[in-house]
Amino acid sequence: GAILKKIQQAGTSGTHLLAILIDPEKFENSAASDFLSQLPKETTHFFIGGSSCTAAETQRTVSAIKKKTTLPVVLFPGAHHQLSKEADAILFLSLVSGRNPVYLIDQHIKSVSALRTMNIEIISTGYLLIDGGHQSAIERVSETSSMAQSDVQLIVDTALAAQFQGKQLIYLEAGSGALKTVSEEIITAVKKEISIPLIVGGGVTSANQLAKLYHAGADMVVVGTAFETGNWNNTITEHASSKNKNYERI
Numbered sequence: 001g002a003i004l005k006k007i008q009q010a011g012t013s014g015t016h017l018l019a020i021l022i023d024p025e026k027f028e029n030s031a032a033s034d035f036l037s038q039l040p041k042e043t044t045h046f047f048i049g050g051s052s053c054t055a056a057e058t059q060r061t062v063s064a065i066k067k068k069t070t071l072p073v074v075l076f077p078g079a080h081h082q083l084s085k086e087a088d089a090i091l092f093l094s095l096v097s098g099r100n101p102v103y104l105i106d107q108h109i110k111s112v113s114a115l116r117t118m119n120i121e122i123i124s125t126g127y128l129l130i131d132g133g134h135q136s137a138i139e140r141v142s143e144t145s146s147m148a149q150s151d152v153q154l155i156v157d158t159a160l161a162a163q164f165q166g167k168q169l170i171y172l173e174a175g176s177g178a179l180k181t182v183s184e185e186i187i188t189a190v191k192k193e194i195s196i197p198l199i200v201g202g203g204v205t206s207a208n209q210l211a212k213l214y215h216a217g218a219d220m221v222v223v224g225t226a227f228e229t230g231n232w233n234n235t236i237t238e239h240a241s242s243k244n245k246n247y248e249r250i
């Protein structure tokens with residue numbers, strides 16, 4: 001599919017992708033223009049989904065965004081009914097950090113009768129929930145625990161197992177509104193071993209953090225809450241290395 005191919009190309013050429021996540025439950029169609037106008041020009045994708053939104057909310061949100069952008073609109077569903085035939089693609093997420101069959105295969109089966117009628121690109125994605133410093137909605141809804149950030153080897157092995165199973169993307173998720181993002185150490189360790197693109201999301205609120213996550217090895221970063229609440233910090237402060245130089249001079 002065209003959308004996966006573009007993400008793969010970005011992965012091999014070192015281009016950085018930025019997906020803005022919109023939760024249909026909180027999205028007002030009438031505010032769409034204002035919302036879109038505050039987004040960075042680096043935005044490359046829209047992700048649409050949430051932990052508890054309805055089918056109708058999903059469809060109206062995809063419709064509203066599609067009317068205003070030429071960027072790919074990708075479903076990021078929290079459940080099998082969060083679909084829209086107007087979307088360009090769907091991340092077919094398997095929650096491989098957890099052991100709940102409902103989010104490993106059952107939701108997927110339930111989505112098939114609708115998906116087979118839709119002409120949207122299906123992208124098989126290994127989804128790993130990593131501890132973001134608070135109990136995330138995903139943990140609550142999926143009834144699974146997140147992986148500890150200190151379990152780096154287990155996270156790497158889980159990502160690689162998902163790749164061996166045929167997943168086309170790996171998504172490291174700290175949870176919406178996470179207090180801490182997935183660490184650079186984890187991102188670098190996973191990126192080093194997998195050969196499929198790496199998506200990172202959860203708790204990213206500034207351009208500084210974005211730069212760090214890309215530098216660590218993320219091909220795509222997903223930001224939701226910071227734009228939803230208008231709390232995005234776009235200032236790039238002096239790089240740590242130049243601070244060190246000042247320090248040496250003193």
Ligand code: 1GP
Nearest residue numbers: 176177201202203224225
């Ligand atoms: C959550 O990774 C996304 O599924 C984005 O998280 O809302 O914290 O940006 P935030």
